[in-house]
Amino acid sequence: MAGLLQNKPLLCDDIPWINALRQKGRMAFEAQGVPTAKTEYWQYTKPRDLNADDFVMQNSEDYEFLSVDEAHDCHCGKGEHECHCHHGEHECHCGNGEHECHCHASHEEGINLAERVLPFEAYYLYFANGMFIPMYPALPAGVEIKPLAEAIFDGEAKEYLGKLVDIEKHPFAALNTAYGEEGLFLRLQNGVKLDKPIVIWNHSEVEDENVFYNLRNLIVLEKGAKAEIFEYFDYKGKEKSRYFANCVNEVFLAAEASLHHYKLQDEAFKANHVALTVVRAKREAKYQNFCFQHGANIGRNEVVVQLAEEQAMADVSAAYKMAGWATLDFTTDIEHMAANTFSDQLVKGVIDGDARGVFQGKIKIHPDCVGSEGHQLHKAILLSDTAEADVKPELKIYADDVKCSHGAATGELDENQLFYMQSRGIDADEARRILVEAFLDDVLLKIENEDIRAYFKSKV
Amino acid sequence: MTKTPLLEIEDLHAKVGDKEIIKGFNLTIYEGEIHAVMGPNGAGKSTLSNVICGKPGYEVTAGSIRFKGKNLLALAPEERAREGIFLCMQYPVEIPGVPTATFLKHAVNAQRKHQNLPELDTMAFVKLMREEAKKLGIDNEMLKRPVNVGFSGGEKKRFETLQMSILKPQLAILDEADSGLDIDALKVVADGVNALGDGKRSLLVITHYQRLLNYIVPDFVHVFADGHIVKSGDKNLALELEEKGYAEFVKEK
Numbered sequence: 001m002a003g004l005l006q007n008k009p010l011l012c013d014d015i016p017w018i019n020a021l022r023q024k025g026r027m028a029f030e031a032q033g034v035p036t037a038k039t040e041y042w043q044y045t046k047p048r049d050l051n052a053d054d055f056v057m058q059n060s061e062d063y064e065f066l067s068v069d070e071a072h073d074c075h076c077g078k079g080e081h082e083c084h085c086h087h088g089e090h091e092c093h094c095g096n097g098e099h100e101c102h103c104h105a106s107h108e109e110g111i112n113l114a115e116r117v118l119p120f121e122a123y124y125l126y127f128a129n130g131m132f133i134p135m136y137p138a139l140p141a142g143v144e145i146k147p148l149a150e151a152i153f154d155g156e157a158k159e160y161l162g163k164l165v166d167i168e169k170h171p172f173a174a175l176n177t178a179y180g181e182e183g184l185f186l187r188l189q190n191g192v193k194l195d196k197p198i199v200i201w202n203h204s205e206v207e208d209e210n211v212f213y214n215l216r217n218l219i220v221l222e223k224g225a226k227a228e229i230f231e232y233f234d235y236k237g238k239e240k241s242r243y244f245a246n247c248v249n250e251v252f253l254a255a256e257a258s259l260h261h262y263k264l265q266d267e268a269f270k271a272n273h274v275a276l277t278v279v280r281a282k283r284e285a286k287y288q289n290f291c292f293q294h295g296a297n298i299g300r301n302e303v304v305v306q307l308a309e310e311q312a313m314a315d316v317s318a319a320y321k322m323a324g325w326a327t328l329d330f331t332t333d334i335e336h337m338a339a340n341t342f343s344d345q346l347v348k349g350v351i352d353g354d355a356r357g358v359f360q361g362k363i364k365i366h367p368d369c370v371g372s373e374g375h376q377l378h379k380a381i382l383l384s385d386t387a388e389a390d391v392k393p394e395l396k397i398y399a400d401d402v403k404c405s406h407g408a409a410t411g412e413l414d415e416n417q418l419f420y421m422q423s424r425g426i427d428a429d430e431a432r433r434i435l436v437e438a439f440l441d442d443v444l445l446k447i448e449n450e451d452i453r454a455y456f457k458s459k460v
Numbered sequence: 461m462t463k464t465p466l467l468e469i470e471d472l473h474a475k476v477g478d479k480e481i482i483k484g485f486n487l488t489i490y491e492g493e494i495h496a497v498m499g500p501n502g503a504g505k506s507t508l509s510n511v512i513c514g515k516p517g518y519e520v521t522a523g524s525i526r527f528k529g530k531n532l533l534a535l536a537p538e539e540r541a542r543e544g545i546f547l548c549m550q551y552p553v554e555i556p557g558v559p560t561a562t563f564l565k566h567a568v569n570a571q572r573k574h575q576n577l578p579e580l581d582t583m584a585f586v587k588l589m590r591e592e593a594k595k596l597g598i599d600n601e602m603l604k605r606p607v608n609v610g611f612s613g614g615e616k617k618r619f620e621t622l623q624m625s626i627l628k629p630q631l632a633i634l635d636e637a638d639s640g641l642d643i644d645a646l647k648v649v650a651d652g653v654n655a656l657g658d659g660k661r662s663l664l665v666i667t668h669y670q671r672l673l674n675y676i677v678p679d680f681v682h683v684f685a686d687g688h689i690v691k692s693g694d695k696n697l698a699l700e701l702e703e704k705g706y707a708e709f710v711k712e713k
Binding site for chain 2: 414415419421423424425426427431435437439441442
């Protein structure tokens, strides 16, 4: 039984730089605490449940790579220090062909991963309650994926971890940094263009304990690299289970790199989910984010994009749909830090029951960033009298010769449209469903990959 | 001759907000009959059609409406539609984001489900839709657009007519079906409506002008003023109204 700051053994804690970074995170969280209504950018979303004192954290298992001296008789041909497939005898999905495996694998945890695929071709990576399941898809040359702890161990993470996130302003990112051991390090080398999306499947399965876990992903696209990453959060288990997933992504886009970043949050209705993604986009880099939230007690997704060099562009769009007592929060902070940078945001929400939708959208155009364009539009539909939408657009423009726009509209379903459909024999509920789908149609069109769009549509 | 009454409206009173619009309206329509209700602006014509179809915002304070013997006022709008009532609207509603074909398919299958018929799959539905559209000279391109979005006034009415020909209602209510139509479009609508006639389907034509009645010839014409019927007659009454106007019926007000 403990609060959010616990003393648990952490992987690689004997490495000075990571230990120092974790300490900094710890102190920054201690200084800020769980946000209250007075905390900047937390005035609408109140994470009261996170003041609980019954959080349970698991200790990460030692990965095999952490003891390099251990005998390694895998015959996948990748060499001792590169192979990290912990596969079981009959459960190898690493695509490296038949070989002897030594995995203490996933089926022992009662999760049948073979069935865990989404309706589109992808490279799949799995986490269960925030713990990486060491199974690797066969990736094309130039694509590197490994557990964060391994990248900490071999030092590669040092250049990236904590470099984009401002932990003094993001309490939960500070908390995430205090642990900083589970997650992925993902890198695409110069010019590598992935043929299929990468799915990071974060599965939660909780009984009675109030499970708390942290995930930290480092995503690095080198010059001209191109990828699609799909983060999927799902849940199985008791309906009323509580847990807290605290996620941070740091995304580094070199010149001309392009990342389509999708996220589907489909979780337990008592779940608390807080996520921060910080992106740094260099010259002509392109970041396209689409997030669909519909589970969770509190679901907060914050996307910060630094358009750091000319012609960098970001499209940060989202849809949310919820009922019950949920609070779903989509918060953005788009920083135009160079001339001729572009951003667009379209966020649409459907709110029913006693639920609350929050959109805080910030566009900041720094001095001298002429020729930049930043657009933002939020629209919400309230399906009940007790549903609420809180919208805070914020434009800070310190340069001349820029184009900026923002808009926000909150309304109900159109009575005339509803009646028109009913008068043709369509059930009122069915008519509402069709209208909601139509309302969300244009935001779904932001998704370029048709298979992924169809999948999101089926979830809407 | 034993005809079944299809629609029976008795001493209907209805109000919008605090204002009483329908004041003691009586009308009985039998199978296969065409009735025209004509009246000046503000007589409550649109209120009448909306009340029959169950549009929210209208309160029935007295009287009854029965359809095939059933108490219509107890039914939701979609149930009334599935029972066989179709309202051809004066101003068809635009629904951005909903493809016309999707909308129609939902409507057709809702009705088929009600009739205990198997639902049509996409192939069968598209075939049906195209056949009916062809008869009315409706371009397939139009059916790919969202419901009524970007349709001209004439196209909207054609689409209403198409819905009617596919849903084959027992009672079609034409609410100012001719408003905003040129003569060619008017003929398309009238032809579509007339094609429905198989001796069992009935029509309630609500109109200000006599023009439409040249193409859809009524069996009965009723003059509707100040919330109720003030005079009934045959098709000649419509011609009379065309000549003399409604002055005679509204002056008492």
